[in-house]
Amino acid sequence: MTNESARIILLQMLDGLDPTTGAVLPPDHLLNDATVIRALHTAVLALTDISHPVRAPVNRNGRLNAGRAWTEMDRDALAVLSRSGASMEMMCEKLQRRRRGVQRQLRDMGLPLPRRGRLPNAPARCGRRRTRNSCESCTA
Secondary structure: OOHHHHHHHHHHHHOOEOOOOOOEOOOOOHHHOHHHHHHHHHHHHHHOOOOOHHHOOOOOOOOOOOOOOOOHHHHHHHHHHHHOOOOHHHHHHHHOOOHHHHHHHHHHHOOOOOOOOOOOOOOOOOOOOOOOOOOHHHHO
């Protein structure tokens, strides 16, 4: 079995179809569980060959897909990366897209932009410009 045929089977399962018969799976089926669906999305992303030779050549910015239209497969991969907590740099690298394109697509899909350079539990800054006499919350 090739990666592409395995990916097609996984996509059918994600669509709620039995890959052998094509019948719609019942709502209480294991493959309709949210955790299983997330695992299938991750598997599809892992099997996706982003550097597919048909999509070459690399543009002048060194990104294979920069400037190209977003496919449904690209959007699915972006959604999986976003939900898994990937950084913006990782998303750009995996999808071979520029930062601005990834940010725009995330906004269009209604997905949150990854936080940049801060830990999730870090205290928020006051928003004032840092100076020698910064407020206490900025120096923490």
